[in-house]
Amino acid sequence: MNYFDKKISIIVPCFNHEEFLAETLTSVLNQSYKHWECIIVNDGSIDRSEHIALEWSNKDDRFIYYTQSNQGVSVARNNGIKKSTGSYILPLDADDVIHENYLEEAIITFENNPNLKLVYCNGKKFGLENESLNLNKYNYKDLLLGNMIFCSAMFKKTDFYxxxxxxxxxxxxxxxxxxxxxxxxxxxxxxxxxxEYFFYRIRENSRNTIKSELHRNVNWQIFSKNIDIYKSHFIDPISQIQLSQIYKNMYQFSLDYRLGNFIINPFRKIKNWLFSKNEFRKKNPY
Structure with a gap:
């Protein structure tokens, strides 16, 4: 099958994005790859987002509009993906922009690599800031310490399920x-x-511009939800991994990784948990 036969579903959650939504949807309309649908999920907006989304869905039937009560971006993305009909998924926030060749190069990359799980790209900030995003190449253990993949990466719908x-x-x-x-x-x-195929808008009230204490709480939330994964990669009961080096790596990632206006803070609670676990093993070697 020719790769041009594969439909890509672009999922755009929207909450009070009337100021930016048209620019985001324009970047979708301008894609060199034409076999796509764009699922706009209005997450309880109280501005003119619905009016703008309906204008676009009336203009081009590849734009498909849904609305829901305000439940958050995760629910909106999940619902949008469930309603999609494409073989590939690309999440896109309603204030960001993608380059016109992003879909085409991503789908070609997928079709040339049958075992591929995810495609992302280099990116650039715009708005209040204007600089390239220094994103590292993927490594899973590094991913556990700090994210190097923004939300607008492409994956197969079957893998999502x-x-x-x-x-x-x-x-x-x-x-x-x-x-x-x-x-x-x-x-x-x-x-x-x-x-640089992804453009991340920086604005004063960006969702990721939040206080450091809240970031620590979110980091802890991520760790606690996936504690078995972290334990399997950073706690080795046989080799007794150098926990001090692990924390050093976490701290370095927290300093190096920047996306938007925020810095991922050190996993202080994770560090304490790791070291307490190590002390327990010293006292109870068997």
């Missing part, structure tokens, strides 16, 4: 990182496109 979807309980950001932790593993094949 092997997970429980985005966590509906995560309302304070980083739900995409938590999803990648469960969606991927150390065996997953992931390719980063080297071109």
């Amino acid at each position: 092997n997970t429980s979807g985005y966590d509906n309980d995560m309302h304070n950001g980083l739900e995409d990182w938590e999803f990648w932790i469960r969606f991927l593993d150390e065996e997953s094949k992931v390719i980063k496109l080297e071109k």
Whole structure:
């Protein structure tokens, strides 16, 4: 089958994005790859987002509009994916923009790599800031320490249904990182496109511009929800992994990784948990 026969479903959750939604949808309309649908999920907006979305769905039937009561971005993404009909999924926030060649290069990459799990790309900030995003290449153990994949990465819909979807309980950001932790593993094949195909809008009230204490709480939420994964990668009862080095790596990632206006803070509670576990083993070696 020719790769042009594969439909891509772009999922756009929207909550009070009247100022930016048209620009986001324009970037979808301008894609060089034409076999797509764009699922707009209005998450209880009280501005003119619905009016704008309906204008676009009336203009081009590839734009499909749904509305729901305000339940958060995770519920909106999950519902949008469930309503989609494409073979591939690309989440896209309603204030961000994608380059016109992103879909085409991503689908070609997938079709040339049958075992591929995820495609993402380099990106750039725009709005209040204007600089390239320094995103690392994928490594699962590094992913556990700090996210290097933004939400707008492409994956197969069949792989999505092997997970429980985005966590509906995560309302304070980083739900995409938590999803990648469960969606991927150390065996997953992931390719980063080297071109800047994703543009991340920085604005004063960006969802990820939140206080450091809240970030620590979200980090702890991610860790506690996936504690078995962290234990399997960082707690080795036979080799007694150098826990001090693990924490050093976590701290370095927290300093190095920046997306938007926020810095992922050190996993202080994780560090304390790891070291207390190590002390317990010293006292109870068997």
